[in-house]
Amino acid sequence: MRQFVAEVPHLVIAKIQHVGWRKLLGGTIAVFFGVMILVQLFYPANTLLPYTKVDGISVAGKTKQQAITMLNKAYANHTIAIYMGSGREPVTSPKLSDVDGEVDNTTRINNVDYPWYMRLVPTSLFWSGQKVATTPAPKFGDKFTLYISKKLMPNCQQQPVNATLKAGNGKLSLVPAVTGGSCAEADVITSIKAIRPTLTAKTAVKVALSEHKPDVLDSAATELADTLNLRLKAGTTLLVNSNQVTITANDLLAWLDFTADSNKLIAKVNIDRTSDWLNKNVAAKVAVAAGISYVKTLDFTELSRIQGAPGRAIDIATTVNSLQQVVDGANTAAAVVTKTVPPSEQYTRAYSPDDAGLSALMTNYAHDHPGTFGISMVELDGQRRRASFNGDNQFVTASTYKLFVAYELLKQIDAGKRDWDSNAACFNKMISQSDNACAESFLNMLGLSTITNDIQAIGLKNSTFMKNGGPYTTANDLTLMLGMIATGQNFSSTNQQRLVAAMEGNVYRQGIPAGVQGTVADKVGFLNGLFHDAAIVYGPHGTYVLAIMTDGSSWATVADLAKQIDNLHAQ
Numbered sequence: 001m002r003q004f005v006a007e008v009p010h011l012v013i014a015k016i017q018h019v020g021w022r023k024l025l026g027g028t029i030a031v032f033f034g035v036m037i038l039v040q041l042f043y044p045a046n047t048l049l050p051y052t053k054v055d056g057i058s059v060a061g062k063t064k065q066q067a068i069t070m071l072n073k074a075y076a077n078h079t080i081a082i083y084m085g086s087g088r089e090p091v092t093s094p095k096l097s098d099v100d101g102e103v104d105n106t107t108r109i110n111n112v113d114y115p116w117y118m119r120l121v122p123t124s125l126f127w128s129g130q131k132v133a134t135t136p137a138p139k140f141g142d143k144f145t146l147y148i149s150k151k152l153m154p155n156c157q158q159q160p161v162n163a164t165l166k167a168g169n170g171k172l173s174l175v176p177a178v179t180g181g182s183c184a185e186a187d188v189i190t191s192i193k194a195i196r197p198t199l200t201a202k203t204a205v206k207v208a209l210s211e212h213k214p215d216v217l218d219s220a221a222t223e224l225a226d227t228l229n230l231r232l233k234a235g236t237t238l239l240v241n242s243n244q245v246t247i248t249a250n251d252l253l254a255w256l257d258f259t260a261d262s263n264k265l266i267a268k269v270n271i272d273r274t275s276d277w278l279n280k281n282v283a284a285k286v287a288v289a290a291g292i293s294y295v296k297t298l299d300f301t302e303l304s305r306i307q308g309a310p311g312r313a314i315d316i317a318t319t320v321n322s323l324q325q326v327v328d329g330a331n332t333a334a335a336v337v338t339k340t341v342p343p344s345e346q347y348t349r350a351y352s353p354d355d356a357g358l359s360a361l362m363t364n365y366a367h368d369h370p371g372t373f374g375i376s377m378v379e380l381d382g383q384r385r386r387a388s389f390n391g392d393n394q395f396v397t398a399s400t401y402k403l404f405v406a407y408e409l410l411k412q413i414d415a416g417k418r419d420w421d422s423n424a425a426c427f428n429k430m431i432s433q434s435d436n437a438c439a440e441s442f443l444n445m446l447g448l449s450t451i452t453n454d455i456q457a458i459g460l461k462n463s464t465f466m467k468n469g470g471p472y473t474t475a476n477d478l479t480l481m482l483g484m485i486a487t488g489q490n491f492s493s494t495n496q497q498r499l500v501a502a503m504e505g506n507v508y509r510q511g512i513p514a515g516v517q518g519t520v521a522d523k524v525g526f527l528n529g530l531f532h533d534a535a536i537v538y539g540p541h542g543t544y545v546l547a548i549m550t551d552g553s554s555w556a557t558v559a560d561l562a563k564q565i566d567n568l569h570a571q
Contacts, residue, residue, distance in 0.1 A: 033122040040119040049114060049125055054105070054132050055199040068109045071199075075103035075138075078197050084155060085181045085209030091155040096197065100143035103197065108133035135198050148188055156183035156207070160214035162260045163221035165267075167253035171233075172225040176218050181209030216260045224265045228253070228327070236326045239335040240285050247323075247334075251277060256327065269324045275316045282336055288312040291343045298350045299360040308343030315339040353571035358387030361568055365561050366390070371529075371553030376475035377565055380486055382542035385569075391476035394462055395549045398525025399434045400532050401471045403481055404463065405442045406431060406502075408451045410495040420498075431502035431523060455481070458490055478534040478547035485521075486536045486545060503536070510555035512537070512546060515562030517570075533558055541570045 059067035160180030290311025318337035351357035366373035426438035448465035503521035511533035518539030
């Protein structure tokens with residue numbers, strides 16, 4: 001009894017404590033929900049709720065305008081994969097903005113609401129408003145059709161690709177045909193305007209194509225592969241003199257090219273690939289070196305010839321044709337075919353000291369050396385010989401045009417239209433140093449048409465600044481101008497001396513000056529592969545003018561030719 005009485009107070013205390021904790025917990029919860037409802041009631045109406053996602057993009061806590069901007073930008077950068085017909089790869093994947101398209105999220109974001117009655121529901125801050133209207137359809141601007149016609153329509157014309165074969169591991173295998181097609185612009189526009197892009201998935205457009213089948217189908221190519229693989233599986237033999245050389249199937253098949261003939265595939269032995277193998281493995285076995293023919297000439301006349309023995313070499317084209325017959329099934333083996341190689345010629349040339357001899361020298365020299373030549377020479381005293389080779393062939397002038405600029409400037413100075421002192425420094429730089437800035441300044445001042453008209457008026461009929469790709473001149477026109485400079489025609493004595501002095505001061509001396517004796521007044525021109533030199537030569541055997549124009553030659557060649565002409569001039 002005493003024990004029971006002792007336990008009663010403890011039970012009462014425990015019960016009182018239990019009831020107190022429940023009230024405390026209930027009160028805490030009530031306060032929490034009360035605070036939450038207050039937060040919800042005063043949550044800004046223009047701010048999206050926490051945990052809000054639109055089309056996979058979190059816009060939690062963003063203002064509506066911020067969310068609109070974010071979503072619009074994301075859709076502008078959203079790509080559209082555009083496929084043509086049954087193609088497995090997109091022909092292009094422009095951004096929506098590239099095609100002048102946009103998805104405007106303004107209305108659906110502005111319609112997102114957090115009504116007052118929902119604000120009274122505890123925790124609605126975390127789940128209410130998660131439902132947003134579906135993505136609106138895109139709109140397209142004025143540049144949309146321009147993009148389609150300029151960027152996309154070219155992809156609508158897909159040429160079919162014939163089936164063919166490729167060689168590998170000693171056999172031929174199929175390279176499948178590809179069906180081509182074409183599409184209508186109206187269909188493309190309709191297909192793209194029908195898209196409903198969303199950021200949570202890829203957007204693809206399938207544009208219908210009118211299919212164009214290739215001429216050679218897989219079946220035709222496979223049939224040829226089976227035939228050739230069987231026919232050439234052991235390669236072939238090549239008869240070389242009385243010996244046989246084996247060509248493996250791997251090599252022979254690798255030499256084949258395939259072309260369409262109507263709806264069939266034709267195998268053709270490629271001469272370039274085959275010749276590499278033939279030159280490496282066969283050519284030396286049949287080759288016989290040719291001899292040398294020794295020829296003496298005078299001017300354009302052959303005086304004597306000691307004929308050298310002919311040689312022998314493999315005839316690549318005919319040998320390849322023999323291999324082609326094996327491929328075609330006409331023969332079971334091929335044979336090397338040879339051809340006669342004429343002897344090389346070694347010339348001992350002599351030239352008469354007259355016009356014919358000088359012309360022959362120029363002609364033969366041009367034929368014996370690489371490059372294109374235009375050559376002209378006129379003696380101003382003594383025998384007054386003259387000769388040329390391609391003298392009227394037009395070349396781009398390079399810097400020799402500066403002689404024409406100099407003529408026009410000095411002409412206008414003689415006429416009182418210009419003064420020497422203000423132009424002297426630039427004039428000398430243009431001629432002696434070939435300064436381009438000074439030349440261009442004079443060209444702008446004097447005028448291209450004026451210079452052209454005035455140089456043609458004094459006989460330079462093939463020289464012009466008015467033809468596309470120029471200016472142009474010829475070796476004959478240059479020697480005509482040089483002769484006028486040297487003799488003072490169309491120049492005052494003072495201006496003649498000024499021009500000759502500037503030409504004598506030319507700093508580029510690798511051409512004619514390097515090959516002749518005496519004093520040289522010249523103007524060079526060099527540009528890319530052009531090497532020109534136009535010179536007055538005051539030599540120990542008289543004065544002459546010489547113009548050498550070349551394309552694809554060198555200064556060393558110009559100097560050597562000038563030396564040979566100077567030596568003949570001395571006779």
